[in-house]
Structures are given as C-alpha cells and as structure tokens.
Amino acid sequence: MDKVLVIGGGQAAGWACKTLRAEGYDGAITVVAEEAHDFYERPPLSKDALTADAPLPRLFSPEDMAALQLRWKRPARAVAIDRASRQVTLADGERLSYERLLVATGARARLPVADWAQLDRVVTLRSWDDAQVLRRRLATARRVAVIGGGWIGLEVASSARALGLEVAVFERAPGLCGRSVGPEVAEAIAELHRENGVALHLDCGDLHLAQTPSAIHVSAGGNSESFDLVVVGTGVQINLELARDAGLDTDQGVLVDEAGRTSDPHIFAAGDVAQHPQLGICLQSWAFAQNQATVAARALLGQAVGYREPAWLWSDQCGRNIQILGTPVANGHCVVRRETASAVFFYLDADNRLAQMVAFDQPRAIKLGKRWINTGLALDTSLLANPDFNLMQLR
Ligand SMILES: Cc1cc2nc3c(=O)[nH]c(=O)nc-3n(C[C@H](O)[C@H](O)[C@H](O)COP(=O)(O)OP(=O)(O)OC[C@H]3O[C@@H](n4cnc5c(N)ncnc54)[C@H](O)[C@@H]3O)c2cc1C
Structure with a gap:
C-alpha cells in the first residue's frame, strides 16, 4: 500500500x-x-x-x-x-x-434559522478564521447576545465577559449543557455565569432576530433586547x-x-x-x-487495534476548569463532593458504578474516574461525598 x-x-x-x-x-x-x-x-x-x-x-x-x-x-x-x-x-x-x-x-456550525445567515450582526464560531472575525467584532461591541447555552456558547460568554462586555445567554432548554450533563451540573454552571455577571435567559422559547443599522434586536416571549452582536452556538x-x-x-x-x-x-x-x-x-x-x-x-496500516476509552472533554469558563468524563446514565443518581475551591459531581448507576463525573478544578479526580469506569468498581457513596476522604484509597 x-x-x-x-x-x-x-x-x-x-x-x-x-x-x-x-x-x-x-x-x-x-x-x-x-x-x-x-x-x-x-x-x-x-x-x-x-x-x-x-x-x-x-x-x-x-x-x-x-x-x-x-x-x-x-x-x-x-x-x-x-x-x-x-x-x-x-x-x-x-x-x-x-x-x-x-x-x-x-x-x-449550525444556524437554527437559515435566514439568520443574512444578518451581518450574527456570527458563528468553528474555524480560526471565524475566531479572527469574532475577536474583531468583540473589540467594537458593548452588548453581546449568545444564543445557545452549550459548551461553546458559554465559553464565548465567558471570554466576552473577560473583555468587559455585557453578555446575555439565551437557551431554549430549562438548563445549560443539557445534552451532556445532569441538572445538578447544569445548575452549578448557571451559578458560575450568574456570578460572572451574565444574564441567563433559560427556557427562552423561540427567538426572533431583527437587525437595524445600529443594533440587532433579540425577541423572546414578548420581550425584546438590543445588542451589538449575536453569537450563535446552537450545535453543529x-x-x-x-x-x-x-x-x-x-x-x-x-x-x-x-x-x-x-x-x-x-x-x-x-x-x-x-x-x-x-x-x-x-x-x-x-x-x-x-x-x-x-x-x-x-x-x-493493518494493525489490530481498537479505541475503547470513556468519553472525555473539558471546558474552561469563568476561570474554572470543568472536565467531563463518561456519558449520562438513565435512572442514575448524583453524589456531590464539595471541597473549598472545587467540586466533583459523580453520576452513578443503580449498582453505584460510575457512569459520568464532572470535576470543577479537580483534574486529578478524572484519572481516578477513568480507572473506576474501566474496572466497573462499585463505589461507596458516603466516601465519595466526604471531602476529608482521600479518593485514591478507592480501588
Ligand atoms: C470553538 C471550539 C472550541 C472547542 N473547545 C473544546 C474543548 O475545550 N474541549 C474539547 O474536548 N473539545 C473542544 N472542541 C471540540 C474539538 O475541537 C473537536 O472535537 C475537534 O476539532 C474535531 O476535530 P476533527 O478533525 O474531527 O474536525 P474539525 O476540526 O472540524 O476538522 C475538519 C476539517 O475538515 C474540513 N473539511 C470538511 N469537509 C471537507 C471537504 N469536503 N473537503 C475538504 N475539507 C473538508 C473542514 O473545513 C475542517 O478544517 C471545540 C471545538 C470548537 C469549534
């Protein structure tokens, strides 16, 4: 070959x-x-x-x-x-x-409404060239609307706040990042953004956009707000x-x-x-x-190989590192471990085996989680939740 x-x-x-x-x-x-x-x-x-x-x-x-x-x-x-x-x-x-x-x-990047592509105050983010355009647009904007409360939309919201802009996030679902994490994590992320000064419009329903020479107006449920720029992050x-x-x-x-x-x-x-x-x-x-x-x-090349790793991704928002390991489980239950400056949300199946974990500023916990998922270890929920217990001892 x-x-x-x-x-x-x-x-x-x-x-x-x-x-x-x-x-x-x-x-x-x-x-x-x-x-x-x-x-x-x-x-x-x-x-x-x-x-x-x-x-x-x-x-x-x-x-x-x-x-x-x-x-x-x-x-x-x-x-x-x-x-x-x-x-x-x-x-x-x-x-x-x-x-x-x-x-x-x-x-x-996908636009939920095809006609939004005609509005030059609407941008999406997928490529380096898109990022260059967005960076230039953010430099002259004061108020930004982000449509879509998933990972990319929230990271853009966080970056725009870091630049000192007023930011509103519009999300159709009742919680953020709903496709990939449970309600407990969604609420923790919402709290982060509220504390960071982002106006969150959850459950916002259908949105209507109208552009005038000086602004773009976002209407939801009878209310309308004006922005300089709309960033759409509604999936791909x-x-x-x-x-x-x-x-x-x-x-x-x-x-x-x-x-x-x-x-x-x-x-x-x-x-x-x-x-x-x-x-x-x-x-x-x-x-x-x-x-x-x-x-x-x-x-x-003909080698006998296979990819068998649990799902893993991370996001950086509002100065926090969030790592997500594994996938949501139906009928799972959540155990939360809070430490002074970090938190880990464990989603366990009915046999207390780890299905998914979301770690806020706890990258080392993810390594343990990988091991637990791979070995199918049944976990003691009271030990998981106890911040004084060293998780390394769970094998
Ligand atoms: C803004 C942003 C932030 C992200 N942040 C994170 C993060 O924090 N953590 C994380 O885990 N993941 C993150 N991701 C996801 C991660 O970057 C993607 O999963 C990864 O880039 C996928 O790589 P890929 O090569 O499969 O696809 P892509 O990176 O999309 O590359 C595909 C390439 O193929 C080209 N192409 C498509 N069709 C054709 C064609 N017909 N002919 C020729 N070329 C073609 C495209 O133009 C593109 O350049 C982020 C993604 C984005 C967009």
Missing part, C-alpha cells in the same frame, strides 16, 4: 498523518483540506483566541509538519467519493485515487454528506467500528464525523479527535 488520501485538515486528520509516519508508513499521503491553514486545534478558539492576540494553535511545529512530507490540496473541497474506482473528486474536477481513504471532515451539523452520498453506512455520523473502519474496508473515518459503536454518538471532543484518529491510522 503506498497511497493514502485524507479528507479534512483538522485535528483528526493531523494526528492520523502523524501516526502514519510514526508507524513507519513511507508512501504518499495526500491531504485535501478546505481550510488554508496547517493542522490546528480548535479549543483555544473560544478561549484565548478571543481574549488575546494568540497565534494559530498549530498541532505541530513547522519542522514537524515538513517531516510529514504531505501532499496538500488546499484550500480544496472534496465533493464525491467513487468507491468502485477508489477515487475522490475535488470541486475543481480533479480526481485523486487512493488505496486507503480517511474521512476526517469534522462538523460545521456533522459533515457526513460525502460519506453518505458514497453509500457508506451513516447515522448521526459515519458509522465506524472500534478501529475506525467504515462499512467499506478501504475507507476509515475519524474525529467528529465518526460515530463510535460504544459511545453511539459523534463525541466532538479534542481527546477523541486525537486518540481515535491515532487508532484509525494504525488500523488503516
């Missing part, structure tokens, strides 16, 4: 290319990427990139990039995969052949059209096995676009994009 083609130039694509070389593959690697930049990671885009003049958060140094010896097609868009001839067509009509293909097309659209149109099995994302193989043995998928069998979702996390892509690249 001496011809690998990668579609997508994000974190998953970058780690796959790096892994292919690290594992000794010395054939051609062609990368088709819509964005003109070298591989970079997105977490800083809603954080430092909005509050400071941060450089492109490159995945690899220019020297390491050169050592990968990649053939770039960028900016270029792949528009079709012909599985029979094993070729990918680009928007300009060029056709590239492959022996193994990795689909790492990620996701794009997974970029699965290429794979779906090529007849690969898809659901929310491209269905893959533990090794990142799709329903075509010559095609693999990694990162946000890949729907992992155990997780059952497109995880959309930095750690998954890196580690699952690493596994997929090794599988592409």
